[in-house]
Amino acid sequence: MITLFSVTVRDHLMIAHSLRGDVFGPAQRLHGATYVVDVTFRSEALDADNIVVDIGRATDELRSVLSALTYRNLDDEPDFAGINTTTEFLAKVIADRIAERINAGALGENARHIAAVGVTLHESHVASAGYERPL
Amino acid sequence: MITLFSVTVRDHLMIAHSLRGDVFGPAQRLHGATYVVDVTFRSEALDADNIVVDIGRATDELRSVLSALTYRNLDDEPDFAGINTTTEFLAKVIADRIAERINAGALGENARHIAAVGVTLHESHVASAGYERPL
Amino acid sequence: MITLFSVTVRDHLMIAHSLRGDVFGPAQRLHGATYVVDVTFRSEALDADNIVVDIGRATDELRSVLSALTYRNLDDEPDFAGINTTTEFLAKVIADRIAERINAGALGENARHIAAVGVTLHESHVASAGYERPL
Amino acid sequence: MITLFSVTVRDHLMIAHSLRGDVFGPAQRLHGATYVVDVTFRSEALDADNIVVDIGRATDELRSVLSALTYRNLDDEPDFAGINTTTEFLAKVIADRIAERINAGALGENARHIAAVGVTLHESHVASAGYERPL
Amino acid sequence: MITLFSVTVRDHLMIAHSLRGDVFGPAQRLHGATYVVDVTFRSEALDADNIVVDIGRATDELRSVLSALTYRNLDDEPDFAGINTTTEFLAKVIADRIAERINAGALGENARHIAAVGVTLHESHVASAGYERPL
Amino acid sequence: MITLFSVTVRDHLMIAHSLRGDVFGPAQRLHGATYVVDVTFRSEALDADNIVVDIGRATDELRSVLSALTYRNLDDEPDFAGINTTTEFLAKVIADRIAERINAGALGENARHIAAVGVTLHESHVASAGYERPL
Numbered sequence: 001m002i003t004l005f006s007v008t009v010r011d012h013l014m015i016a017h018s019l020r021g022d023v024f025g026p027a028q029r030l031h032g033a034t035y036v037v038d039v040t041f042r043s044e045a046l047d048a049d050n051i052v053v054d055i056g057r058a059t060d061e062l063r064s065v066l067s068a069l070t071y072r073n074l075d076d077e078p079d080f081a082g083i084n085t086t087t088e089f090l091a092k093v094i095a096d097r098i099a100e101r102i103n104a105g106a107l108g109e110n111a112r113h114i115a116a117v118g119v120t121l122h123e124s125h126v127a128s129a130g131y132e133r134p135l
Numbered sequence: 136m137i138t139l140f141s142v143t144v145r146d147h148l149m150i151a152h153s154l155r156g157d158v159f160g161p162a163q164r165l166h167g168a169t170y171v172v173d174v175t176f177r178s179e180a181l182d183a184d185n186i187v188v189d190i191g192r193a194t195d196e197l198r199s200v201l202s203a204l205t206y207r208n209l210d211d212e213p214d215f216a217g218i219n220t221t222t223e224f225l226a227k228v229i230a231d232r233i234a235e236r237i238n239a240g241a242l243g244e245n246a247r248h249i250a251a252v253g254v255t256l257h258e259s260h261v262a263s264a265g266y267e268r269p270l
Numbered sequence: 271m272i273t274l275f276s277v278t279v280r281d282h283l284m285i286a287h288s289l290r291g292d293v294f295g296p297a298q299r300l301h302g303a304t305y306v307v308d309v310t311f312r313s314e315a316l317d318a319d320n321i322v323v324d325i326g327r328a329t330d331e332l333r334s335v336l337s338a339l340t341y342r343n344l345d346d347e348p349d350f351a352g353i354n355t356t357t358e359f360l361a362k363v364i365a366d367r368i369a370e371r372i373n374a375g376a377l378g379e380n381a382r383h384i385a386a387v388g389v390t391l392h393e394s395h396v397a398s399a400g401y402e403r404p405l
Numbered sequence: 406m407i408t409l410f411s412v413t414v415r416d417h418l419m420i421a422h423s424l425r426g427d428v429f430g431p432a433q434r435l436h437g438a439t440y441v442v443d444v445t446f447r448s449e450a451l452d453a454d455n456i457v458v459d460i461g462r463a464t465d466e467l468r469s470v471l472s473a474l475t476y477r478n479l480d481d482e483p484d485f486a487g488i489n490t491t492t493e494f495l496a497k498v499i500a501d502r503i504a505e506r507i508n509a510g511a512l513g514e515n516a517r518h519i520a521a522v523g524v525t526l527h528e529s530h531v532a533s534a535g536y537e538r539p540l
Numbered sequence: 541m542i543t544l545f546s547v548t549v550r551d552h553l554m555i556a557h558s559l560r561g562d563v564f565g566p567a568q569r570l571h572g573a574t575y576v577v578d579v580t581f582r583s584e585a586l587d588a589d590n591i592v593v594d595i596g597r598a599t600d601e602l603r604s605v606l607s608a609l610t611y612r613n614l615d616d617e618p619d620f621a622g623i624n625t626t627t628e629f630l631a632k633v634i635a636d637r638i639a640e641r642i643n644a645g646a647l648g649e650n651a652r653h654i655a656a657v658g659v660t661l662h663e664s665h666v667a668s669a670g671y672e673r674p675l
Numbered sequence: 676m677i678t679l680f681s682v683t684v685r686d687h688l689m690i691a692h693s694l695r696g697d698v699f700g701p702a703q704r705l706h707g708a709t710y711v712v713d714v715t716f717r718s719e720a721l722d723a724d725n726i727v728v729d730i731g732r733a734t735d736e737l738r739s740v741l742s743a744l745t746y747r748n749l750d751d752e753p754d755f756a757g758i759n760t761t762t763e764f765l766a767k768v769i770a771d772r773i774a775e776r777i778n779a780g781a782l783g784e785n786a787r788h789i790a791a792v793g794v795t796l797h798e799s800h801v802a803s804a805g806y807e808r809p810l
Contacts, residue, residue: 004497004536004537004538005493005496005497005534005535005536006493006525006534006535006536006537007492007493007532007533007534007535008532008533008534008535009531009532010260010530010531010532011531012259012260012261014162014166014167014168014258014259015166015167016151016152016165016166016167016208017151017167019589021589023589023591023594023597023648024589024594025596026205026206027149027206029206029207029208030151030207030208031149031150031151031167031205031206031207031208032149032150032151032152032166032167032168032169033149033167033168033169034167034168034169034170034258034259035169036259036260046491046493046494049424049426049428049429049489049491050488050489050490050491050493050494051428051489051491051493052493052534054428054429055492055532056430057428059531059532070161070166071161071162071164071166072164072165072166073151073164073165073166083590084589084590084591085590086586086589086590086591087547087595088545088546088547088586088590088591088592089586089590091545092544092545108428120546123149123169124147124149124169124171125145125147125171125550125800125801126147126549126550126551126599126800127547127548127549127550127595127599128547128548129545129546129547129548129592130545130546130547130548131544131545131546132544132546133544139767139806139807139808140763140766140767140804140805140806141763141795141804141805141806141807142762142763142802142803142804142805143802143803143804143805144801144802145800145801145802146801154319156319158319158321158324158327158378159319159324160326181761181763181764184694184696184698184699184759184761185758185759185760185761185763185764186698186759186761186763187763187804189698189699190762190802191700192698194801194802218320219319219320219321220320221316221319221320221321222277222325223275223276223277223316223320223321223322224316224320226275227274227275243698255276260280260530260531261279261280261281261329261530262277262278262279262280262325262329263277263278264275264276264277264278264322265275265276265277265278266274266275266276267274267276268274280530282529282530282531284432284436284437284438284528284529285436285437286421286422286435286436286437286478287421287437289724291724293724293726293729293732293783294724294729295731296475296476297419297476299476299477299478300421300477300478301419301420301421301437301475301476301477301478302419302420302421302422302436302437302438302439303419303437303438303439304437304438304439304440304528304529305439306529306530340431340436341431341432341434341436342434342435342436343421343434343435343436353725354724354725354726355725356721356724356725356726357682357730358680358681358682358721358725358726358727359721359725361680362679362680390681393419393439394417394419394439394441395415395417395441395665395666395685396417396665396684396685396686396734397682397683397684397685397730397734398682398683399680399681399682399683399727400680400681400682400683401679401680401681402679402681403679409632409671409672409673410628410631410632410669410670410671411628411660411669411670411671411672412627412628412667412668412669412670413667413668413669413670414666414667415665415666415667416666451626451628451629454559454561454563454564454624454626455623455624455625455626455628455629456563456624456626456628457628457669459563459564460627460667461565462563464666464667513563550800552799552800552801554702554706554707554708554798554799555706555707556691556692556705556706556707556748557691557707566745566746567689567746569746569747569748570691570747570748571689571690571691571707571745571746571747571748572689572690572691572692572706572707572708572709573689573707573708573709574707574708574709574710574798574799575709576799576800610701610706611701611702611704611706612704612705612706613691613704613705613706663689663709664687664689664709664711665685665687665711666687
């Protein structure tokens with residue numbers, strides 16, 4: 001699969017959570033994070049408007065996906081019961097939810113040519129995690 | 136007071152908290168934040184080593200101040216009982232604690248010429264808050 | 271006037287314009303710019319909620335001010351007829367319009383304690399301009 | 406194709422344009438943008454000087470390519486007549502022009518080992534687009 | 541090889557060196573650089589803790605690798621005798637040393653599932669170089 | 676002195692040096708740094724062109740000042756014999772040299788209304804130093 005073109009949009013979310021496992025040290029305590037979220041849409045070709053995806057519409061969909069997560073304690077979310085909500089894991093959750101929306105047509109018929117979605121979560125100025133998947 | 140020279144060092148902290156008051160909307164729920172913290176030391180003159188403050192030592196003191204706050208739920212901290220731990224408020228807490236350490240000599244005798252300390256907390260790529268005070 | 275606390279919010283606008291005067295060289299041609307806009311609100315004290323200004327509300331007001339400017343050719347705007355819409359000048363326009371809104375109560379009664387507003391427009395990764403004024 | 410090494414250089418351009426199509430909303434009006442441009446050169450191996458490409462020379466070629474685009478209204482450029490000059494499209498234009506120069510020897514004989522060129526255009530702090538191609 | 545997940549950590553090093561070859565122009569003189577270093581760990585799957593690698597441990601290993609290079613004149617380092625220590629070359633040195641540590645178990649048994657390591661060295665706000673390799 | 680308007684331009688320099696004094700620890704060894712340099716020009720009013728200073732001309736003057744410092748070992752520079760070339764000190768050197776040029780008319784007659792010059796040197800992603808002076 002060759003994906004030549006890409007578009008990236010950015011937003012953020014702010015959550016509380018705790019992580020289980022000795023590896024996490026003090027992050028086993030209830031704490032929180034701002035994740036600055038970059039979503040990249042990849043495509044082999046541009047559509048008739050000369051775009052991969054409309055930046056405004058992509059931004060709206062990202063905001064909608066993040067609104068179901070932000071300003072929450074993820075330890076209390078039924079979707080994540082018994083799951084370590086690490087930065088890597090959350091990158092996958094966001095990528096999968098955006099992929100579902102593209103497949104459901106939320107970004108328009110043209111967006112069906114999108115070949116892959118990548119998500120990067122910046123958790124501080126010195127650490128980030130990402131997940132990339134085909135559509 | 137003229138303060139010509141400055142040195143800034145950066146670190147971060149990750150906390151959970153909730154905010155009380157209608158103005159905060161969804162941030163009234165328990166959530167969290169990464170704060171990327173910039174501390175600026177201001178001085179009228181350089182010391183005999185040609186510095187405002189040793190960057191390594193300043194970084195160590197900042198880390199020490201932040202270690203008493205990070206990976207915690209601020210709603211459970213006795214120091215902040217009944218207090219809205221807004222970004223502005225936390226900037227002041229950090230600036231005051233660093234000022235105390237400078238006054239106590241933790242940054243060395245030469246650091247006593249420092250005239251002011253400013254703290255900026257970046258809570259996302261689109262928002263920050265700060266507090267600046269004389270020593 | 272001592273202003274200890276500050277809050278900064280960020281947004282952007284995208285405009286076309288041309289500049290008159292030999293000093294501008296090729297920028298005398300019709301071209302354009304993205305301005306990433308930082309607005310800083312300064313205050314001597316926090317209000318009863320422990321904030322300088324509500325970040326959400328400040329962001330909404332900034333977006334509203336920018337919506338009257340963005341996606342336009344400033345050469346055609348009656349407000350700027352015969353005026354060089356330099357980055358410095360636009361920083362003042364935005365600061366003045368936000369100051370008017372604060373004075374009109376758009377940011378709430380508590381926001382009347384805001385002492386100064388500063389605006390910085392980043393026009394590229396290597397240049398920016400700003401304007402700061404009291405309220 | 407395995408491309409292990411990369412070098413990236415950055416510059417910017419400032420243009421006016423309008424976009425045709427309902428999807429663009431207010432961006433159908435004449436407006437403009439600053440694009441901060443990152444060009445990445447990829448190679449399987451380093452040359453005899455231990456580089457992918459000379460950063461100074463790469464920077465000069467990028468500046469030369471951008472000088473044919475910057476401080477212009479792209480709606481008036483014959484090269485782009487009837488074309489939507491989206492960020493994605495412009496990334497391809499710049500990548501193709503740099504590829505032509507590499508193939509013509511402008512970056513030196515050694516630069517012929519460059520395997521791919523990628524271009525990212527940052528149009529604001531929250532959106533970018535890119536294009537990557539083999540040589 | 542499909543590598544879906546990634547984690548990136550950042551640190552920096554400050555070195556002196558000179559480069560031999562006409563292509564380097566004034567950089568043939570003894571000068572220096574700060575390299576802001578991003579190391580990315582890639583993996584097909586998460587481990588039992590839901591991570592690619594522990595961010596704290598990865599940060600410690602990066603610091604350890606950089607401590608053998610920083611605050612030195614690379615022209616005097618036996619390891620680099622007769623070698624042009626370009627940014628590209630140093631990216632490979634750091635990536636290889638981190639790969640060795642992963643293979644030796646320094647990042648834990650779980651880190652053995654890491655499939656690739658990428659290193660990017662930012663040498664200024666306008667130039668960077670990178671190297672990526674499988675494990 | 677009220678300085679309402681500002682313009683900032685950015686460039687960088689890459690130097691080798693060593694620092695004398697126990698406080699500097701490993702930085703007593705010959706090492707180096709990239710300094711990303713921001714110069715801010717402040718003014719009470721705009722000139723007839725609606726600018727503080729021409730950004731192109733300011734950028735050229737900054738480049739000229741930096742060209743006398745970059746790609747050098749500062750330990751060998753006669754100007755700095757016996758002096759610790761700390762980040763703070765170099766910020767002052769650059770600010771003073773730019774002030775001299777403004778006073779000599781290098782930035783044009785209109786630039787004589789500039790009231791102050793500030794210089795910030797970013798030595799890594801976590802540390803910077805600055806110096807600000809009136810003209």
